[in-house]
Amino acid sequence: MSDLTLKxxxxxxxxxxxxxxxxxxQPPADRVTLVQKLIFILPxxxxxxxxxxxxxxxxxxxxxxxxxxxxxxxxxxxxxxxxIVLVYQNMRGLTLxxxxxxxxxxSEKLNAVLQLSADKPHLMLNFSFMQQQHSVLMPGLSAELxxxxxAGRRGKYALPRIKISSQYPFGLWRAWSYVALAQDYxxxxxxxxxxxxxxxxxxxxxxxxPQTQSGDILAPYRxxxxxxxxxxxxxxxxxxxxxxxxxxxxxxxxxxxxVVTPATxxxxxxxxxxxxxxLLALEQSAQRYGLKLPGLTLxxxxxxxxxQRCLQELALC
Amino acid sequence: xxKQKNVLLLWAGLQLGILLLLQQAFSGWIIGxxxxxxxxxxxxxxxxxxxxSLKWVNLLAGVVAIALFVNLRQAGVLHFMLQILxxxxxxxxxxxxxxxxxxxxxxxxxxxIGCCFILHQDMAIAMLVFGVFLLNVYxxxxxxxxxxxxxxxxxxxxxVLIILPLWLGMFLLFPRLPAFWQIPDANVxxxxxxxxxxxGSIEKLVQDDSLAFRVEFDGPLPPRQQLYWxxxxxxxxxxxxxxxxxxxxxxxxxxxxxxxxxxxTATLSYRVIAEASRQTSLYALARPLSTSAxxxxxxxxxxxxxxxxxxxxxxxxxxxxGPPALLSAQEQQLNLAPGAGNPxxxxxxxxxxxxxxxxxxxxxxxxxxxxxxxxxxxxxxxLLPGANSVDQFLFNxxxxxxxxxxxxxxxxxxxxxxAARVVGGYQGGQWHPQQNYLAVRQREAHAWVEYxxxxxxxxxxxxxxxxxxxxxxxxxxxxxxxxRDLLNAGWRQLAFLQAARQQLMHLDYYWSVWVLGFNDNSxxxxxxxxxQQLPAIAATxxxxxxxxxxxxxxxxxxxxxxxxxxPATMLLQRALRPVLLLKTPSxxxxxxxxxxxxxxxxxxxxxxxxxxxxxxAVYADRPQALMQLAALLKHRRQQIKQLRSSIKNA
Numbered sequence: 001m002s003d004l005t006l007k008x009x010x011x012x013x014x015x016x017x018x019x020x021x022x023x024x025x026q027p028p029a030d031r032v033t034l035v036q037k038l039i040f041i042l043p044x045x046x047x048x049x050x051x052x053x054x055x056x057x058x059x060x061x062x063x064x065x066x067x068x069x070x071x072x073x074x075x076x077x078x079x080x081x082x083x084i085v086l087v088y089q090n091m092r093g094l095t096l097x098x099x100x101x102x103x104x105x106x107s108e109k110l111n112a113v114l115q116l117s118a119d120k121p122h123l124m125l126n127f128s129f130m131q132q133q134h135s136v137l138m139p140g141l142s143a144e145l146x147x148x149x150x151a152g153r154r155g156k157y158a159l160p161r162i163k164i165s166s167q168y169p170f171g172l173w174r175a176w177s178y179v180a181l182a183q184d185y186x187x188x189x190x191x192x193x194x195x196x197x198x199x200x201x202x203x204x205x206x207x208x209x210p211q212t213q214s215g216d217i218l219a220p221y222r223x224x225x226x227x228x229x230x231x232x233x234x235x236x237x238x239x240x241x242x243x244x245x246x247x248x249x250x251x252x253x254x255x256x257x258x259v260v261t262p263a264t265x266x267x268x269x270x271x272x273x274x275x276x277x278x279l280l281a282l283e284q285s286a287q288r289y290g291l292k293l294p295g296l297t298l299x300x301x302x303x304x305x306x307x308q309r310c311l312q313e314l315a316l317c
Numbered sequence: 318x319x320k321q322k323n324v325l326l327l328w329a330g331l332q333l334g335i336l337l338l339l340q341q342a343f344s345g346w347i348i349g350x351x352x353x354x355x356x357x358x359x360x361x362x363x364x365x366x367x368x369x370s371l372k373w374v375n376l377l378a379g380v381v382a383i384a385l386f387v388n389l390r391q392a393g394v395l396h397f398m399l400q401i402l403x404x405x406x407x408x409x410x411x412x413x414x415x416x417x418x419x420x421x422x423x424x425x426x427x428x429x430i431g432c433c434f435i436l437h438q439d440m441a442i443a444m445l446v447f448g449v450f451l452l453n454v455y456x457x458x459x460x461x462x463x464x465x466x467x468x469x470x471x472x473x474x475x476x477v478l479i480i481l482p483l484w485l486g487m488f489l490l491f492p493r494l495p496a497f498w499q500i501p502d503a504n505v506x507x508x509x510x511x512x513x514x515x516x517g518s519i520e521k522l523v524q525d526d527s528l529a530f531r532v533e534f535d536g537p538l539p540p541r542q543q544l545y546w547x548x549x550x551x552x553x554x555x556x557x558x559x560x561x562x563x564x565x566x567x568x569x570x571x572x573x574x575x576x577x578x579x580x581x582t583a584t585l586s587y588r589v590i591a592e593a594s595r596q597t598s599l600y601a602l603a604r605p606l607s608t609s610a611x612x613x614x615x616x617x618x619x620x621x622x623x624x625x626x627x628x629x630x631x632x633x634x635x636x637x638x639g640p641p642a643l644l645s646a647q648e649q650q651l652n653l654a655p656g657a658g659n660p661x662x663x664x665x666x667x668x669x670x671x672x673x674x675x676x677x678x679x680x681x682x683x684x685x686x687x688x689x690x691x692x693x694x695x696x697x698x699x700l701l702p703g704a705n706s707v708d709q710f711l712f713n714x715x716x717x718x719x720x721x722x723x724x725x726x727x728x729x730x731x732x733x734x735x736a737a738r739v740v741g742g743y744q745g746g747q748w749h750p751q752q753n754y755l756a757v758r759q760r761e762a763h764a765w766v767e768y769x770x771x772x773x774x775x776x777x778x779x780x781x782x783x784x785x786x787x788x789x790x791x792x793x794x795x796x797x798x799x800x801r802d803l804l805n806a807g808w809r810q811l812a813f814l815q816a817a818r819q820q821l822m823h824l825d826y827y828w829s830v831w832v833l834g835f836n837d838n839s840x841x842x843x844x845x846x847x848x849q850q851l852p853a854i855a856a857t858x859x860x861x862x863x864x865x866x867x868x869x870x871x872x873x874x875x876x877x878x879x880x881x882x883x884p885a886t887m888l889l890q891r892a893l894r895p896v897l898l899l900k901t902p903s904x905x906x907x908x909x910x911x912x913x914x915x916x917x918x919x920x921x922x923x924x925x926x927x928x929x930x931x932x933x934a935v936y937a938d939r940p941q942a943l944m945q946l947a948a949l950l951k952h953r954r955q956q957i958k959q960l961r962s963s964i965k966n967a
Binding site (some may be wrong): 046049050053054057059060061062063064065066067068069070071072074075077078079081082085086123139140167168169170171173221301 | 420427430438443447454457462487490495496627666832884
């Protein structure tokens with residue numbers, strides 16, 4: 001256990017150091033063209049085997065005092081050295097850009113679309129996000145590239161560094177580059193109907209929650225639920241399973257306002273999810289709608305841009 | 318990648334090529350097994366059939382490997398290693414599934430191709446091996462290139478242009494080391510003169526037209542009568558054949574007495590490029606005094622290699638003309654034994670001795686005897702069976718070859734109490750005046766006699782008495798047409814083929830001298846020459862660099878200031894360059910200057926003035942404004958500097 005954590009800690013540390021170094025060397029930019037100072041080149045494992053081959057041939061040639069074997073050995077060595085240049089040439093001049101900020105819901109798989117441009121062919125390039133397993137191999141270069149983004153909680157994230165690597169043409173050297181594009185991506189709260197509403201049809205999932213006489217719903221306590229809603233009597237009876245009286249907010253009063261009441265923790269997440277669902281539903285029904293968040297109100301409007309704005313505010317909430 | 322037919326076929330073809338190049342190392346049944354495996358693979362590729370499973374391939378390879386191991390004693394370690402390597406490659410190709418396996422395959426191919434050079438050093442075959450190598454590089458490229466990618470010829474051409482100087486430079490200048498350790502050598506029969514000589518042995522050699530060695534003289538070519546290339550001394554005689562004595566000649570390094578190298582003796586300096594003979598004995602003229610470090614100078618003025626010559630060997634010899642000296646009483650004793658049998662010869666020797674007590678006189682008389690009596694020189698002498706073969710030759714058949722005459726002469730001299738021995742080597746050679754080298758072939762193999770007189774070994778060639786043309790011209794000149802045809806069998810008689818062969822041989826000679834013969838000496842020489850030429854080389858490189866810099870500079874300048882800009886803009890850009898770096902391309906210069914004036918209050922006044930003058934110069938196109946602008950920029954140099962630093966700090 002401790003061994004694992006040590007390893008992980010070291011890896012984290014390494015990533016932090018590398019990240020700092022890269023941030024200094026290549027701060028995020030809108031368009032990045034691969035130039036010499038961004039490209040790193042080191043031998044691959046096969047490259048080391050190739051070095052062993054050259055050493056063996058040198059020993060063979062020296063021991064047999066055989067010039068032809070030495071010639072072959074030097075030919076392989078010059079091929080080895082030249083392939084540094086070739087692998088560099090294959091990377092150099094590629095321009096990356098991410099024009100639109102990728103946006104999606106936290107539960108979905110989100111892809112980033114990158115625009116690639118170059119004035120010469122680039123072969124066998126491998127793209128992936130830093131620290132991500134999934135990679136895309138491009139035998140030739142196409143204008144657009146789709147890369148899956150890491151899943152995560154809602155929010156606004158900076159686009160991770162893109163790792164571009166290539167071993168073309170001989171697999172002896174690996175050239176790679178970590179490119180940071182100045183672009184963010186958005187993970188909106190999961191759009192899901194979470195809260196029971198008066199104007200909803202009661203079929204949805206009302207059966208799961210016990211109803212009190214007043215029509216309120218009793219729900220298990222989640223961190224962030226207001227203590228004012230705690231059913232103290234039940235807590236006294238069963239301290240292990242605290243129960244709260246579910247607060248009904250009243251969208252029916254303002255049918256075209258999506259309201260998120262103040263909360264924290266799990267409760268806030270549920271409210272935000274519900275709000276996202278509401279926003280989608282409203283947008284679909286082509287109504288004008290607004291968003292009321294604690295401390296922020298977006299005026300009523302409609303359209304894709306407005307929806308995006310609202311969802312972004314939810315993600316940041 | 319692994320599904321591509323042509324790559325698989327390419328590899329199969331490569332392995333077939335390697336098999337053929339290495340066929341010396343493989344006995345018949347092994348070649349058969351490998352051919353079967355390769356054919357099976359090719360067949361399965363062409364018919365799109367699945368190959369054997371990995372299990373079966375492993376089993377098959379295991380069985381073949383055991384068979385090869387059983388054969389180890391016969392094949393030798395080196396050949397065994399090559400067989401196992403090729404077996405690994407063939408088996409890998411049979412069950413190729415993953416990309417990393419293909420990489421291993423390409424790796425092993427590279428090594429096998431390198432090993433081909435252990436067995437082959439001729440230019441033609443070396444070119445072939447390099448061809449196979451290029452194919453392997455291509456398959457290596459295909460492994461990492463996108464499927465179906467074509468070679469980009471311009472790019473390949475550029476790569477070759479870069480590789481060539483790098484490659485040759487490394488070969489010429491990289492330090493060369495001596496061999497680190499003894500390595501297994503090929504089990505191949507020796508060629509050339511053997512350890513023993515009997516009347517028939519040189520005849521066989523004479524029918525061999527292959528090259529024995531080539532010589533390049535530093536001075537003029539010595540006269541033909543001097544070209545006796547000594548290789549071996551046969552000092553033990555058993556009544557019929559001669560053997561190399563067991564005297565420890567190669568045990569200690571022999572230092573030639575340099576005092577004898579007087580000023581008045583003519584010196585000899587030459588470089589020999591010996592072909593592989595799988596023997597240690599090498600060739601020298603008269604008395605070698607010093608050699609290059611890769612060969613040894615032995616007692617008896619012979620030169621030998623430290624181990625059997627398995628590939629072309631180039632060595633330098635410096636020496637003098639003159640007879641070798643007697644080394645010890647033991648040597649003299651050894652060379653007095655006339656051997657058993659041959660009573661008539663001994664009788665004849667005793668008569669000669671009575672008549673001519675001095676060795677020189679006796680040898681002279683013997684020459685006369687051979688010349689006056691009906692002795693014949695022939696490639697196809699009658700067989701001389703029985704114990705007294707020398708008697709039969711001297712008194713009955715009187716027809717023989719150099720070994721017969723040398724053997725008989727040495728026996729007569731020994732019987733007369735004069736120490737004598739048979740020397741085996743080569744005589745003469747074919748001189749190529751344009752290429753400036755002497756080619757000595759196996760057919761120039763010769764045997765002659767050395768006898769002891771006044772403490773030195775005098776050379777005596779009885780064949781010269783019988784057939785002087787053999788020494789002065791060529792073997793062909795001596796022999797009648799029928800026997801000459803025996804030598805030039807079949808296609809060798811066609812003139813144009815002969816000429817082509819000659820040209821190829823010259824090419825091969827340069828190949829040997831420049832490529833195979835390149836060693837640490839040549840390298841040191843090259844370094845020395847480079848050092849002498851250093852100022853010239855440095856000047857050339859500096860000039861080239863300066864030119865390149867000039868080109869690059871003018872190119873950059875041209876690019877920085879796009880043509881067609883108004884002169885005022887250029888003036889301003891030149892003066893304010895570091896300040897202008899912050900300007901976005903879409904922003905006009907004057908707007909930017911005004912913005913600067915606002916953000917930098919202490920410079921506001923002159924910046925606004927500058928913007929005004931600039932606008933006038935550009936848009937009103939007034940020449941006075943341009944001059945005003947220049948004056949203003951010059952006047953405000955100090956402020957520009959301040960502005961620059963304040964922007965940098967911001």
